[in-house]
Amino acid sequence: MTVSDARRRVLLLKGLTWVICLIPLVWSVWLFTTGRGSVDPVEEWLHRSGKTSVIILIASLAVTPLRRLAGWNDLQKLRRLLGLFAFFYAVVHLGVYLYFDQGLAWSFIVEDVVERPFIFSGTLSFLLMVPLALTSTRGAIRRLGKKWVTLHRLVYIAMAAALLHYTWGQKADIRDPLIAAAIVVALFAARVWWWWQKRARAAAA
Numbered sequence: 001m002t003v004s005d006a007r008r009r010v011l012l013l014k015g016l017t018w019v020i021c022l023i024p025l026v027w028s029v030w031l032f033t034t035g036r037g038s039v040d041p042v043e044e045w046l047h048r049s050g051k052t053s054v055i056i057l058i059a060s061l062a063v064t065p066l067r068r069l070a071g072w073n074d075l076q077k078l079r080r081l082l083g084l085f086a087f088f089y090a091v092v093h094l095g096v097y098l099y100f101d102q103g104l105a106w107s108f109i110v111e112d113v114v115e116r117p118f119i120f121s122g123t124l125s126f127l128l129m130v131p132l133a134l135t136s137t138r139g140a141i142r143r144l145g146k147k148w149v150t151l152h153r154l155v156y157i158a159m160a161a162a163l164l165h166y167t168w169g170q171k172a173d174i175r176d177p178l179i180a181a182a183i184v185v186a187l188f189a190a191r192v193w194w195w196w197q198k199r200a201r202a203a204a205a
């Protein structure tokens with residue numbers, strides 16, 4: 001295969017990722033502008049943006065295990081894009097909460113963060129995602145070197161906080177957040193297993 005074939009395949013994968021990741025946004029805008037959405041658009045936007053952020057964050061965590069299992073190295077090139085889309089939907093989510101749900105009433109917002117563990121865990125997850133998004137440029141990756149890898153392990157804590165937030169936010173049925181948590185645990189276990197095997201090989205060498 002030629003270099004341009006490989007480049008074309010990565011471009012195609014990235015294009016597909018853009019299209020898939022933008023569907024929830026386009027869908028929400030279409031429902032809203034055509035009046036086909038829910039009677040409570042704020043709740044609808046909050047729920048869709050929150051769920052989309054969690055799903056894309058999980059997809060970004062699945063990239064490395066999938067690449068290793070399938071041996072498809074091109075997948076690795078999607079990790080950053082997926083992480084940034086997860087952050088984008090988290091920003092939309094936070095924006096809807098601050099502006100439309102709370103009307104920028106800062107004293108109520110602070111009270112909400114401090115008094116409701118559900119909001120606190122969402123805020124923690126968002127705050128942890130900020131340095132990850134800010135250091136996702138090629139320059140930052142180069143500058144930070146090994147520290148970048150350590151910093152980006154924070155994604156698992158951001159994910160755990162998001163899953164807590166998701167679970168606490170449910171009125172009764174917690175099946176969806178539990179399924180999401182089971183997938184994340186499996187992905188994390190796969191990473192730990194590979195790391196353990198690498199260590200054992202290094203010790204034996």
Ligand code: HEM
Pocket residue numbers: 043046047048049050051052053054057090093094097101119122123124125126162165166169170
């Ligand atoms: C920045 C701080 C955050 C605030 C203030 C916040 C606030 C909220 C609110 C008010 C809801 C709606 C709860 C309801 O209707 O009962 C919600 C739901 C949700 N949020 Fe957040 N959130 C934050 C961060 C995040 C982040 C970073 C993620 C994902 C990575 C996330 C994922 C979700 C999910 C999955 C739901 C539930 C959606 C559903 O049940 O359909 N949130 N959040």
